[in-house]
Every structure is written in structure tokens, then in C-alpha cells.
Amino acid sequence: EDTHTDTLRTPIVAVLGHVDHGKTSLLDEIRGSAVSEAEAGAITQHIGATDIPLDTISRMAGELVIPDDFDLPGLLFIDTPGHHSFSTLRARGGALADIAVLVVDVNDGFQPQTEEAIDILRRTGTPFVVAANKIDTTPGWNPQEGEPIQRSMEAQSERAMSMLNENLYEIIGQLSDAGFSADLYWRVQDFQKNIGVVPVSAITAEGVPDLLAVLMGLSQRFMKEEMAIDVNGPGEGTVLEVKDERGFGATVDTVVYDGVIENGDEIVVGGQEEPIVTEVRALLQPRPLAEIRTEKQFEKVASVGAAAGVKIAAPDLDDAMAGAPVRVVRDKPLDDAIAEVKAEL
Ligand code: GTP
Numbered sequence: 001e002d003t004h005t006d007t008l009r010t011p012i013v014a015v016l017g018h019v020d021h022g023k024t025s026l027l028d029e030i031r032g033s034a035v036s037e038a039e040a041g042a043i044t045q046h047i048g049a050t051d052i053p054l055d056t057i058s059r060m061a062g063e064l065v066i067p068d069d070f071d072l073p074g075l076l077f078i079d080t081p082g083h084h085s086f087s088t089l090r091a092r093g094g095a096l097a098d099i100a101v102l103v104v105d106v107n108d109g110f111q112p113q114t115e116e117a118i119d120i121l122r123r124t125g126t127p128f129v130v131a132a133n134k135i136d137t138t139p140g141w142n143p144q145e146g147e148p149i150q151r152s153m154e155a156q157s158e159r160a161m162s163m164l165n166e167n168l169y170e171i172i173g174q175l176s177d178a179g180f181s182a183d184l185y186w187r188v189q190d191f192q193k194n195i196g197v198v199p200v201s202a203i204t205a206e207g208v209p210d211l212l213a214v215l216m217g218l219s220q221r222f223m224k225e226e227m228a229i230d231v232n233g234p235g236e237g238t239v240l241e242v243k244d245e246r247g248f249g250a251t252v253d254t255v256v257y258d259g260v261i262e263n264g265d266e267i268v269v270g271g272q273e274e275p276i277v278t279e280v281r282a283l284l285q286p287r288p289l290a291e292i293r294t295e296k297q298f299e300k301v302a303s304v305g306a307a308a309g310v311k312i313a314a315p316d317l318d319d320a321m322a323g324a325p326v327r328v329v330r331d332k333p334l335d336d337a338i339a340e341v342k343a344e345l
């Protein structure tokens, strides 16, 4: 039987933005994890991937996400570094994305890597929403743990609201200067024409229900309208990191963005010198809600369908490269798969 046919492919949501604006913290809030705290200087240095299942999204979003309204299995979030020296990783994360969240510190507004992220999204034509993060740092803020933003705003003083609104309209103005018409998300009708701004806090989770609801709505529309993807075809992916794994040697942490990869598949992976042709020995999947960068208890699975993060164990991967393509050969001629990998390097 086939488990990949009845649902839409899991959308890939890239999280982009300036250093320290709270990308990893937002994902930590959604995952119930503390990845950001474990990072040296809270600086993200690699691309991450986390699968968030629909039931988690609907639990966090409460009445804002009704699971029956969606045939998406969940969302695959891609965390990216905001530090200026990692522009290659930001571009790579942006290129993988179906949709994106641009995280902006509501007090700091647009910063250099916010602009850089906007350029990536414009270049790739990726629909996105803005998470105006750290609203809890507004002077006099009265935190409403985990509440939708409207309810949280009702609990604020006039003074706190006017400071927050001033910051939010600053960001809306900066988006407009960058050529995007934008508004607070509850005033936006068509999220592909206008950028929705969602006020959130990664620490108090206020507005996180709204952010998840907007992302689900945007993905559902986008996946139905734009994506004609063969979810059962030979898998295609991108290497995030090459890592030694006990008992397996060199492995590649990979985002599979199309098709299916199966244990035993012949694959071609971009290498330092030339494409590596090898055979999958094990597919190691992170648990749902786990960040592939920090996961230690991978589960051995027989196949993985897009979109997903998976650690691929196979012989001869020592020379594989971060950012390199991965192609399952299956029914196509090996030479074609090799040519595809070469063309992408
Ligand atoms: P890079 O990956 O290095 O680009 O940073 P990042 O965008 O992932 O930022 P990170 O999530 O690591 O957060 C940076 C700092 O801001 C941490 O100390 C967080 O605790 C803090 N922070 C993040 N979001 C919030 C928020 O909503 N409110 C408050 N008060 N602090 C936050």
C-alpha cells in the first residue's frame, strides 16, 4: 500500500531573518525544545529542519486551525542562521522553501540580514509572512501566555498598545519601502498579494496560534494552486550537513523536497571532486518535533516522502558536500541522474 498518495506534500517553510531576531526561539516554542539555549552565543551556524505534524499545529493554534479544513500532513520548518557570515546558508534555505516566515524584532525593525532575506524571497518568488517578534518586550506589556494576538491585545494598556502599534507600522512602512504592500495580518485578504504581519512572542507564545494559522492557510492555497509535484517519483533533496554517525561512518543530513527515497535506492550525491554514486544503507528519520541538527534518537525507516528531513547512511559519503543535490536513480538512466547533479553544483 502507498502512504504518500492521499495527502498533499508537506510544505517547506523557511524561517529567515536578522541575527538574534528570534528564529530558533520561535521554533523552540512550537517544538517545546530549547535548541537556541544550547547554541554557542545563541548563534545558529547550520540549516536545521523540523517536522511539525498537523495535530501539534492544531493543538497550539486552538480554534484558529480546524484540522478538518486541511489536507496537509503538517509543516517542515527550515531554520536558517541570521549572522551576516552565513549568506550561502540563507540563500540555500530560501531556495528550498515553498513559503517563508521573515522574523523581525519588533523593536529593531529591518536590519541588514532582514533586507538580505527579503532579496532572497523576492528573487525566488517565495510567498511569505512577517513575524513581528518579541512583542513581550514592549514597555508595560501584560503577557497572555499562548493566547491569540487579538485576545492578548485586549489585555494591554493603551500606552503599551500605542508603542506596539508604532513599531508594527514602522515595519509595515519598511516592507512598503522594499516594494511589498503589507498590513496587519487580520486586514489581509489575499496573502499572496499582500504581506501579512503577525505580532508574536517566542517567549510567551502570544500570537503563535495566529502565525501557525496563517502559515497553514498560505500553504494550503499555495500547494493546491502552484505545486504539481509527483509525490511518488524518485526522491530529490539537498544536503544540509555531512556528519559522522556512530556505526554508519559519514552520513548526509538531507531535506527531501520532492518524491520518495527508499532504503536500498541507488542515489547520486554531489561530492567535492565528482558526483558520488552509492546505495542507501539506512534512512534515519528524526522524531516528529525534533530538530535534525540536534536529534540523537533517529528512527530507522524503510522510506521517506517529501518533504522531510532525513539522515541518509550510505558508503562513500565522506566527500559529500553541504548544499549538494541528492538524486534517487530508480528508473532513470544513471548518466541522467549524474548529469542532473552536476548541473546543480
Ligand atoms: P540566529 O540564528 O543566530 O540568527 O538567531 P535567532 O534569530 O535564531 O535568535 P534566537 O532565537 O537564538 O534568539 C536570540 C535571543 O533573543 C535569545 O536570547 C532569545 O531568548 C531572545 N528572544 C527570542 N525571541 C524572543 C521574544 O519573543 N521575546 C524575548 N523577550 N526574547 C526573545
Ligand code: MG
Pocket: 023, 024, 025, 036, 042, 043, 044, 079, 080, 081, 082
Ligand atoms: Mg537561530
